[in-house]
Every structure is written in C-alpha cells, then in structure tokens.
Amino acid sequence: MSVSANDNAAKVSVRGFLAKYSVLIAFAAIVIFFSVASPTFLTPANLFNVLVNNVVMLAIVALGLTIVISSGGIDLSVGVSVDMASMVFVMLLAAGYSGVVGVAGGLGAALIVGILNAILITRLNISPFLATLGVLFIGQSTQQLATSGGQPIYLTSGYAADQFNAIARTALLGVPTPVIVLIVLAVAVHLLLHRSVFGRYVQAMGAQPGVAWYSGIRVPRELSMVHVLCALLAGVTGILLSATVKSYVPLSGNAFLLDAIGATFIGTTLSRERKPSVIGTLLGVLLLAIVKNGLLLVGWNFYWQQVGIGVLVFLVLAASFGLRRAAH
Amino acid sequence: MSATVLHTEVGVSDEKQAAAKSAGRRFGALVVRLGAIAAFAAIMAYFVIFAPGFTSTFNLINVVEQSAILGVLAYGMTAVIIGGGSDVTEGGIDLSIAANMGLCAAVYATLLSMGYGDLLSVLAAIAVGMAVGALNALAVVGLGILPLLATLAVLNVAAGMELTLTQNTVVGASSPLLGVLVSGSFLGVSALAWALIVFSAIMIVVVHGTSFGLRLYAVGGHPEAARAAGLSVPFYVSFTYVLSGFCAAVASILTVSRLSASTPGSGELLLSVLAAALLGTVFSRRFVPTMGGTLLSVLFIGLLANGFQLLNVSSYWVNGVQGALILLVVAITSFARGSEGSR
Numbered sequence: 001m002s003v004s005a006n007d008n009a010a011k012v013s014v015r016g017f018l019a020k021y022s023v024l025i026a027f028a029a030i031v032i033f034f035s036v037a038s039p040t041f042l043t044p045a046n047l048f049n050v051l052v053n054n055v056v057m058l059a060i061v062a063l064g065l066t067i068v069i070s071s072g073g074i075d076l077s078v079g080v081s082v083d084m085a086s087m088v089f090v091m092l093l094a095a096g097y098s099g100v101v102g103v104a105g106g107l108g109a110a111l112i113v114g115i116l117n118a119i120l121i122t123r124l125n126i127s128p129f130l131a132t133l134g135v136l137f138i139g140q141s142t143q144q145l146a147t148s149g150g151q152p153i154y155l156t157s158g159y160a161a162d163q164f165n166a167i168a169r170t171a172l173l174g175v176p177t178p179v180i181v182l183i184v185l186a187v188a189v190h191l192l193l194h195r196s197v198f199g200r201y202v203q204a205m206g207a208q209p210g211v212a213w214y215s216g217i218r219v220p221r222e223l224s225m226v227h228v229l230c231a232l233l234a235g236v237t238g239i240l241l242s243a244t245v246k247s248y249v250p251l252s253g254n255a256f257l258l259d260a261i262g263a264t265f266i267g268t269t270l271s272r273e274r275k276p277s278v279i280g281t282l283l284g285v286l287l288l289a290i291v292k293n294g295l296l297l298v299g300w301n302f303y304w305q306q307v308g309i310g311v312l313v314f315l316v317l318a319a320s321f322g323l324r325r326a327a328h
Numbered sequence: 329m330s331a332t333v334l335h336t337e338v339g340v341s342d343e344k345q346a347a348a349k350s351a352g353r354r355f356g357a358l359v360v361r362l363g364a365i366a367a368f369a370a371i372m373a374y375f376v377i378f379a380p381g382f383t384s385t386f387n388l389i390n391v392v393e394q395s396a397i398l399g400v401l402a403y404g405m406t407a408v409i410i411g412g413g414s415d416v417t418e419g420g421i422d423l424s425i426a427a428n429m430g431l432c433a434a435v436y437a438t439l440l441s442m443g444y445g446d447l448l449s450v451l452a453a454i455a456v457g458m459a460v461g462a463l464n465a466l467a468v469v470g471l472g473i474l475p476l477l478a479t480l481a482v483l484n485v486a487a488g489m490e491l492t493l494t495q496n497t498v499v500g501a502s503s504p505l506l507g508v509l510v511s512g513s514f515l516g517v518s519a520l521a522w523a524l525i526v527f528s529a530i531m532i533v534v535v536h537g538t539s540f541g542l543r544l545y546a547v548g549g550h551p552e553a554a555r556a557a558g559l560s561v562p563f564y565v566s567f568t569y570v571l572s573g574f575c576a577a578v579a580s581i582l583t584v585s586r587l588s589a590s591t592p593g594s595g596e597l598l599l600s601v602l603a604a605a606l607l608g609t610v611f612s613r614r615f616v617p618t619m620g621g622t623l624l625s626v627l628f629i630g631l632l633a634n635g636f637q638l639l640n641v642s643s644y645w646v647n648g649v650q651g652a653l654i655l656l657v658v659a660i661t662s663f664a665r666g667s668e669g670s671r
Contacts, residue, residue: 120655120659124655124659125659126655126658126659127658130606130654130655130658131655131658133599133602133603133606133651133654134651134652134654134655134658135651135655136599136651137599137603137647137648137650137651137652137654138647138648138651138652140647140648140651141644141645141646141647141648141649141651142648144644144647145642145644145645145648149644258480258483258484261476261477261480262477262480262481265474265477302491303488303491303492303495303496304488304492305488306484306485306487306488306491307484307485307488307489307492308488309484309488310481310482310483310484310485310486310487310488311481311485313477313480313481313484314467314478314481314482314485317467317471317473317477317478317481318467318471318473321471321472321473321474
C-alpha cells in the first residue's frame with residue numbers, strides 16, 4: 001500500500017519535472033541531435049549567423065508580445081508596426097533625410113500604431129484580439145495604398161545604403177550593433193516586467209483583471225503603455241529589418257507574428273504559473289531559430305522546415321500541457 | 329470573474345433600481361444593434377443608388393458565388409467559436425482552417441492530376457481535412473492546449489505540408505465534378521451559389537433547429553453547467569474542430585473549381601474568415617455567434633468588395649474598410665454589452 005503510494009508520488013514528481021523542464025529538455029535534445037547530424041552546426045561561425053539573422057529581429061518583436069501577453073492581451077498588429085516603421089524609415093531616407101531623422105520617423109510611425117491600438121482597447125473597450133485584428137487590416141490597406149499595390153522600395157547604393165550599413169553592419173567590441181540593441185532591450189524589458197511597479201501592475205492585470213481594477217490600478221493608462229511599448233519594439237525590428245535588407249518590402253512584417261506568439265508561449269511553459277517571461281521568450285526564440293537553422297543544415301528545404309517547426313511547437317506544447325494535466 | 333460577482337452583488341442590493349435600469353439597458357442595446365444594422369443598410373443603399381449594375385441578378389449571383397468559399401470556412405469557424413466559447417484568448421478558435429483548406433486543395437488537385445478519379449480525390453481531400461481537424465481536437469481536448477496555440481502549431485504543419493506537396497506551384501486540375509461546379513446551373517442559379525445555399529441551410533438547421541445545436545451552445549456558454557447536466561463536453565468540442573476540418577475540405581473543392589487549380593497563398597483567407605465569424609455576432613440579439621449572422625456578414629463582406637469594384641474604387645481600400653467596420657461593429661457591441669452590465 002505504502003509502496004504503491006510512494007510509487008505514485010514518484011511518478012507524479014517525475015511528470016511534474018518533465019512538465020516544468022520540457023522546453024529545456026527539448027532544447028538540449030535538439031542541440032545534441034543537430035550537433036551529431038551536421039558538422040557545421042556547432043561551429044562559432046554558424047551560431048553567430050543564427051544569432052544575427054534568425055534571432056535578433058524575431059526576439060525584439062517577441063519581447064513586445066511578452067509584455068502584451070503578460071497583461072492578458074494580444075497584439076495581432078505587430079507586423080503592421082514592423083512594416084510602418086520600415087516604410088517611413090526607408091521613405092525618409094529615399095527623400096534624402098539623415099539616418100537619425102529616418103529612425104525617429106520610423107519609430108514615430110510605430111508609435112502611431114501603438115496609440116491607435118491603445119485608444120481602441122482602452123477608450124472604446126474593444127477586446128485586444130479584435131482591435132488589433134482591425135488595425136492589421138487597416139495597416140495592410142494603408143501600405144497597399146502608399147506603395148501602389150505593394151511595390152517594394154530598394155535603396156541599395158549611395159547615401160541611404162551608408163546609413164543602413166551604419167546600423168546593420170557596424171559592431172562594438174566585435175558584437176554587431178543589432179545584437180547590442182537586442183541585449184539592451186531585453187535587459188530593459190526584463191527589468192520593466194519583472195522588477196518594476198509597472199511590471200507588477202501588468203502581471204496583475206493579466207492574472208486578475210477585475211481585481212486589478214478594484215485595487216486601484218489605473219488599468220486604461222497601464223494598458224495603453226503596454227500596447228505603445230509593444231508597437232515601439234516592433235518598430236525597432238522594422239528599422240533593423242530595412243537596414244539589413246536595404247529595402248522596404250510591403251506586408252513583410254506579418255511573418256514575425258506567428259513565430260513571436262509561438263516563442264512567447266513556448267516560454268510560458270517554463271514557469272509554474274504559465275506566465276510569460278523575458279528569459280522564457282528568448283529561449284523560445286532561440287529554440288525556433290536553432291531548429292530552422294539545423295533543419296537547413298541537415299538538408300531539409302524551406303517547405304519542410306515549416307512542417308518541422310509546426311511539429312516541434314506542437315510537441316513542446318503537448319508535452320508541457322499534457323504532462324501538467326497528468327501531474328495534477 | 330470577480331468583476332461579475334461584484335456586479336451581481338450590486339444588482340441584488342438594489343433590485344428595483346436594477347430592474348428599471350435593465351429595461352433601459354435592453355432598450356439601449358436594441359437601439360445600438362439596430363444602429364449597426366442601419367449602418368450596414370445605409371452602405372448597401374449607397375451601392376444600390378450609385379454603383380451601376382449592383383442590383384442586377386447577374387451581379388448578385390456573382391457575389392453569392394464569390395462568397396461561397398469564405399462562407400463555408402466561416403461556418404466552420406463559427407461552429408468552433410460556439411462550441412469553445414467566445415473568449416478570444418481561452419475560447420474556441422481555429423487558426424488552421426485556411427491553411428487546412430490549402431492543404432486539402434493541394435491534395436485534391438494533385439490526386440486529380442495524377443489521374444485518380446473524382447470520387448477518390450474528393451474522399452481523400454475530406455479525409456485530410458477531417459484528420460487535421462481531429463489533430464486540433466486531440467490537442468485542444470485531449471492534451472488541454474489553448475486552442476489559439478494548438479491551432480497555430482497545426483497551421484504551420486498544414487501550410488508546410490501544402491508547400492511540400494506542391495513545391496509552392498500552381499497545380500492545375502480538371503474533372504467532371506469541377507466542370508459541373510464551374511459551368512453547371514439549376515433554376516438559373518450556378519452550382520457554386522447552390523453549394524453555398526445548400527451548405528448554409530444545413531448548418532442553420534443543424535445548429536439552430538436541433539437539440540444538438542442547443543447543446544453545442546450550452547457547452548460553449550457554460551461548460552461546467554453542461555457537464556453537470558450530463559453532456560459530454562469533450563465530445564462536442566472535438567466535434568466542432570472536426571467539423572471545421574470538414575468545412576475546410578469542402579471549401580477546398582470549391583476553390584479548386586473556381587481557379588481550376590490549387591494555388592499557394594490560401595492562408596491569407598484566415599483573417600477574412602475570422603472577421604466574418606466575429607462580425608456575425610452583431611446580427612444576433614444576445615451578441616453570440618450564429619450561423620445566420622455569419623451568412624449575413626459573409627454576404628456583406630462580398631457585397632462590400634463588389635460595390636467597391638463597381639464604383640471603380642481601388643481594391644486596396646477593401647481591407648482597410650473591412651478593418652474599420654470590424655472596429656466599428658465591435659466598439660458598438662462592446663458599448664451595448666458594457667451598458668448591459670454583463671462585461
């Protein structure tokens with residue numbers, strides 16, 4: 001009797017352990033698998049390439065979504081913020097303005113998207129899902145109208161290209177500027193979300209919206225801030241994207257949306273309360289980036305990569321949710 | 329949750345006033361709802377007067393034809409939202425439905441081009457669609473993954489498999505069934521339009537005319553109460569995801585017939601499908617998703633695009649106006665709900 005009870009307890013704790021660390025276990029397994037399968041995977045050059053090309057931009061968008069999802073909301077319009085920042089930035093440079101003006105203009109455009117979301121959600125009481133869905137539609141139309149149906153703008157030479165290179169091709173102590181931007185933003189968002197009063201309000205709104213309201217948190221103000229921050233972070237990605245590819249391609253920001261949501265929620269599986277966290281999100285982004293890169297090195301084409309990513313996210317979610325359910 | 333509790337307590341403490349207020353609120357909600365419908369009617373009236381040929385039978389049938397694919401998909405989405413509850417982060421949602429349609433279309437067109445007959449190809453497409461739906465059901469019901477996340481992962485799998493199958497190319501297809509769907513007509517109404525009419529009739533009868541439909545609403549609205557009443561919540565929720573997969577398969581056959589091919593990029597339909605299913609709630613008295621409401625909003629979106637086309641307005645405006653309308657309708661709805669105190 002007592003033996004079987006112990007046995008059950010042991011089983012439960014093993015399941016609990018697996019549920020809690022399923023992402024880390026999956027992560028380790030995947031790194032080991034690709035290291036064995038591809039000789040180039042674990043080389044510094046390749047890991048560096050993954051960091052710069054696959055991680056930075058997605059991670060910054062995902063940081064913004066981490067804040068929004070912590071507050072109990074969602075932002076489907078992050079792609080619009082990316083695109084609008086990218087569009088205004090490139091258009092200003094094309095018109096001969098300096099890089100500083102371009103960056104300020106780009107971030108301003110993202111800010112407008114954030115403010116629009118904030119007004120819709122806090123003043124008009126529209127749920128974040130629907131408000132940002134509406135803004136996504138409007139943003140797509142705006143871009144099509146501004147670019148006569150989606151014509152890309154390329155600025156591959158001359159003054160503008162120098163400005164792009166000053167952002168994307170420079171380095172400080174051997175660390176590329178975009179990576180430094182990511183590190184600074186990740187630390188800032190971490191402090192904001194997990195160490196500040198604002199962060200505690202955000203977590204409270206996410207956990208118990210009603211209680212947050214009745215305990216005197218000015219929900220509309222904090223929620224507006226959340227959506228503005230998310231849009232601004234997405235705007236930073238828009239500028240890095242344009243500087244890297246030296247162009248503005250309409251409607252390209254949406255590609256970040258699903259991956260960023262996936263990364264944030266993969267990150268939530270790390271915490272017992274399934275709360276989003278900056279570290280969890282970064283780990284989620286890294287996991288997705290490594291799998292994409294690894295599948296490429298092993299010789300899977302782009303199409304199979306998408307299947308692979310989908311299956312992986314599915315398995316991680318299944319392990320996390322399923323084992324947790326079994327543990328309770 | 330706790331907000332609702334507090335609201336109720338306030339209501340009990342001052343019953344008379346609350347009763348008077350609730351009558352006023354009900355009136356306010358009615359005005360708001362009629363206002364939203366009046367806005368729809370005003371836009372239609374504008375098209376009728378200013379868009380040449382808008383009301384011609386030919387044009388209206390054309391709109392119904394164009395709406396068939398969106399409509400069939402939106403029914404699947406509506407069923408999932410009814411059965412899973414309409415909370416947007418925790419409730420029922422199927423993000424994989426459009427990608428699933430793309431996969432089914434690819435399977436159908438590929439099998440036809442390999443020389444298999446209509447019967448086998450259609451069955452295969454339906455089997456694939458329902459299998460993807462079953463995978464969603466397994467993830468949501470069996471493993472307890474949030475629908476938003478589970479169907480997001482499945483979206484990637486389905487979209488990736490479509491790309492792998494077609495290598496991102498157009499797969500041309502022709503068959504007797506597709507011939508009938510393209511050029512067949514009955515009583516002056518084309519086959520594609522009939523497909524929407526028949527499918528709509530079935531969905532409306534099943535969801536709003538049977539005890540099965542009533543139970544589906546019970547499961548989505550109050551899962552605990554439904555469980556206490558002896559309903560198998562997992563069965564009903566699973567059913568909606570498999571039904572959604574079935575709808576994706578049916579829509580895939582319609583889209584292959586319309587384009588005479590399976591083409592990449594069907595995932596873009598997802599947002600319109602969501603918009604149609606969510607806009608439809610404004611046509612219901614209690615702001616819940618209904619099949620009839622979904623049909624009306626699908627036709628409305630179709631008429632909107634069509635009216636713009638006839639007025640020679642750039643099609644780039646359509647998305648934006650659609651987005652603005654969603655915001656308008658939802659703002660009005662949430663205003664009405666807020667004033668009903670059920671928020």
